[in-house]
Amino acid sequence: MADEMNEKLRKSLPYFSGILIAFIIALYIRTMPEAGVFISSDFVRFGGNDPWYHLRNVENILHNFPHMLWFDAYTQYPYGTEQIFAPLFDMTLATIIWILGFGSPSQDLINTVCVYYPAFLGAFVVIPTYFAAKWVFGDRKIGLMAAILIAIAPGQFLSRSMMGFNDHHISETLLSTITAMFLIMGLKTARENPFSFEDIKNNDLASLKKTLPYFVLTGLALSAYMTAWTGGVFFAFIIGVYVAIQHIIDHLKGRSTDYLAIGGMIIFAIAFVAVLITPQLGGYGKSLPIKGLLAGFFAFPILTGISLSFKRKDLKSYYYPAFILLLSIIGTLMAKLLLPSVYSLIVRVSSFFLTSGGALTIAEASPLLSVGGQFSLAPFWGNFTTLGYISLIAIIYLGYEAFKKNNTPERTFLLIWTFMIIWAMLQQNRFAYYYSVNAAILSAFVGIKILELAGWKDLFDDIKLKDKFDIKSFKIWHVLSVLVIILVFMYPSYNMSMQQSQYTGGPNGYWIESTMWLNSNTPDPGLDYYESYEAPAKGEIYPYPDTAYGVMSWWDYGHWIEVIGHRIPNANPFQQGVGGRRNSIEEENKPGASTFFTAQSEEEATAVLEAVHPDPEKAGARYIVSDVEMATGKFYAMTAWTLDTADYYIPVQTDQGVQTVPGPRYFNSMESRLHIFDARGLEQYRMVHESPAGNSAETGYKNVYNALFEGNIPLENTGYVKIFEYVEGAQIVGEAPEGEDVTISVTILTNIGRTFVYSQSTVSDGTYSFTVPYSSLGPIEGETQFDTMPVGPYKISYGTVQEEVDVSERDVLDGNVIEV
Known part of the structure; x- marks a missing residue:
């Protein structure tokens, strides 16, 4: 027994070492721009825009631990806003900091942990990518190559996991990949250990017990995902689409669909409870995910029930997908006529990522294959380099294989998962950071196939058989295939990642x-920045x-x-x-x-x-x-x-x-x-x-x-x-002959030593009046301490007359009248 364990450890050691190396490489790339983040001893520059608000959330949680900032009066004046982000990302980060700081973390500790957190999350994606690839293809070599490829992946996957970019985006990728990983293992285990509703009825739970942990873990991972991102219903939708399609495939092949209904119900039930007990989910709210999870929970056994009914009646197998399609159309039409809220749910899910108008100017919400509104493949290359195109080859091959052969449920899930990410990514380019995982897994599959075609598998089998390496067994194809992997699969991504990692975003x-x-x-706005604000009553x-x-x-x-x-x-x-x-x-x-x-x-x-x-x-x-x-x-x-x-x-x-x-x-x-x-x-x-x-x-x-x-x-x-x-402006009035052109002017000296002339002109009707915004006498205590101001009094001129007038700050703020 001990020898068997040692042998397992010996065989696993190269893969464990490979994953560790991939993790270290991923972390190294993400922490390269340290000087651009810690720009001084008292200022840390976080990337982008939203990472600053996550810092805001974390700081507020730590000042009011463990309470979340559910309403923020310090933005969107004069209304304030309810919390936009789902809570798990910020609560987890704040809890880690709170523990590390023994309940009273310093600002330095807060900043430092927030800076490095996304880099570690990005590096951790290596692990579920390895297992997802390994389990879906049953090959640890594919898993290891996938781990290496995701570690060096460029584009949005890298930019959103760089140090300082403490946004929920990278947690979306990590948690969705973990969800996919456990689901793949659940499907694989269910295929190897079939179970049914009848087994449960007869209390024969031996097979279910082998699969149940993976379905439970999938549900927990999906729960974490859905409480870390307000749009988390997206991956639940992917699972729902997969379960529906797999039902059709299994029915056409004459296989039982019970495992899909049971597994789907377990996953969605756990996620439903998690969403239900979470106080708020931010942005989109809880309504859509609750309705979506409930819809799936009841739809899965219905799909299985229809399949069983058709089999009992010995109806032709192709009637099943036709009936499901017809049922979907009728259901949608009836919802539109009788249940507007249900129809609204269908519309919201189907158009979940569509944007229009001004929203198209949001960088992450624009379509992937578009630059300046024009079709372009440049963003595709920028996000995935060669792996984008290699993954498309893998999709075609796996799709053909699925059509011609009896495909496994886990490979079918990989294809549907991939297609759904592509669908989302083409509408909003932000989902490129999801597809990097799919591209790595699919490209790794192609890469290992190339190595096998080049004879590496035979070479290793020969070494095992002879228990020694024979140089004569080493061929030119072995060298060329490795060069292809390095130069085509790895170098373009690594090169782009190294260039990309030189820079950080955020305020200049x-x-x-x-x-x-x-x-x-x-002036101080009169609100405590760290207060736990009470949301106003509705209306x-x-x-x-x-x-x-x-x-x-x-x-x-x-x-x-x-x-x-x-x-x-x-x-x-x-x-x-x-x-x-x-x-x-x-x-x-x-x-x-x-x-x-x-x-x-x-x-x-x-x-x-x-x-x-x-x-x-x-x-x-x-x-x-x-x-x-x-x-x-x-x-x-x-x-x-x-x-x-x-x-x-x-x-x-x-x-x-x-x-x-x-x-x-x-x-x-x-x-x-x-x-x-x-x-x-x-x-x-x-x-x-x-x-x-x-x-x-x-x-x-x-x-x-x-x-x-x-x-x-x-x-x-x-x-x-x-x-x-914006000020009331002091009103300067005086008398001048009717018809005279009257001008008021003053030279403004800015804080960077630049000067320009501020002036206004009017035609006198016997009197003149000017409203002016600058104080010539300087700032006053408690008000704006401006450092751009007039170099002297205002000059009023008409005809041969020139007069000077000083304006106080109080005159400007209160709109006082100054008579000349």
Whole structure:
């Protein structure tokens, strides 16, 4: 017995070592950009957008342990928002930190664990990938190659598991792969140890007991997946589709389908209980997964019952799929007529990942094979390199094999799992990080086939037989096949991964500087950042203190403003507060970020800003934050959310031919008035801070303006990020001869040493009036500590007359009248 165990360990050691090496390689690749994450002793840069909100959740849980942040008043001012994320990812991470910190973790510990957590999760995907591949093909060599291929996989799978990208995405991949792994083993064990409802009725549970643990583990893994991602019904849907198709296959082959019904019911029952006891699931809510799991729980035995009934009546086998199809069509039509909620469920599931309108500008929600709205295979290569195409070869081969042979249930599941991921991925490219696992498993299958065709299996069998290696047995085909594996299967992925791992996402230095400035130089909103907020009653808004205010920016930057700046954004990366339209240009253009920044006048923009808040006495935001990307490349996204994209850019004949350039509608937009023109001439908006300048398309836009509209704005890159404040504005009034052109102006010196002239002009009717936003006397305690301001008093001139007037900060904030 001991010798047998030693022999097993000896045979397993190379594979265990291979998995360990693959894990280490995966972890190494993901932790390479350490310097880009720990950028200083007191600041850690997390990647992307959502990882910052996960940090927000983790910090809040640890300050109120073990309570989740179910409502957050610190975003989407003036409404706040219910928790968007499903809880398991953040609760697990916070619990780990809480234990490591003995109940009182430091901020350094919080940051460090959050930084490395996704890298470890990404590396752990190696393990279920190995077992899934091994069990589905019954070959440890395929499992080991799959583990190596997923360890070096590039694209979104890598980017979403890099250190610092502590988002739930990589946990989706890990938990869905674990779910698939256990389901594959459950199907394999059930095939080798058949059981039926009759066995259960007769208390003959010997075969079921061998399979039951795997179905239970599948249910637990699915439960974890569904409570870690609000869209977790997706993998339950994959399992449901598989069970339905496998029912049809088994019925046509004359096999029992009892194992599918029993296994499916166990899996869905466990997941149903997990979803039911979870207080909230965020985003999509609990309704869809609860209905979906219940539907599957009852549908599986019904499918088996129909199969048994058809067999008893000795009906032709092909009647079964025809009847199921007819039943599905009739059921859908009846649901539409009699049960709208059920029909709504069907529609929601079938269109789960479809996006339109402004949502198409969300990078991860756009179709995979699309760049700028045009078909392109570049994203396919960027995510999978050669493995994408090799996996397609495997799909064709396995599909043919399944059609011609008596395919195993676990291989059928692999195909359906793969097809469903491809379906989702083609609609939203984010699911590329799922397909990396499928691509690794399928490509490993092809890779081992190549090695076997080259004679490696025979070579090893010969070595075992002779108990020694004979160099004469080694052929050129052995060398060539290994080169193919290295150069075709591995090197392209490894090379791209090594390039990709040099960089981290997240806020650049300009945004870090600007959000930290917001934190230190603007009034406290009057809310405790770490508070456990109570959600308002239904139909009411959160009771913010009078000191609270919003910060208007494009939705991409909302989490940075909240988590780094500790200020309350109006819009955030949950696409809340964006405003605009969703389905038709005929809809109301709702107030929000898109309508504010595309507004065609200051008056229109201010009306939007004030309409954001339901209280007519309050404005939706006090500060506006813009960056050069919003003023150039991202501006189109703002227009897309309003469904009104025409005429912002116009064709112009140039020496290089017809080119599309920004036109009058663009330059009239509020975003252009703020960022390109520095809010010159605006009455209630003033620049209070700008980051250092960065290289961008800004000078190109200014050059177009000067050429088309005879402008004379300096062709220079200004602050990459600019912060503006919306104020009442001081009213300066005076007398001047009727018909005189009256001008008020002042030179503004920004915090980076740049100057520009702020001015307004009017024609006197005997009196004149100007509303101005800048204080010439500097900031006051308790208000904005601006470092961009006039270098002296305002100058008012008409005819030969020139007068000077100082304006205090109180005059600007309270809208006081100053008589000249």
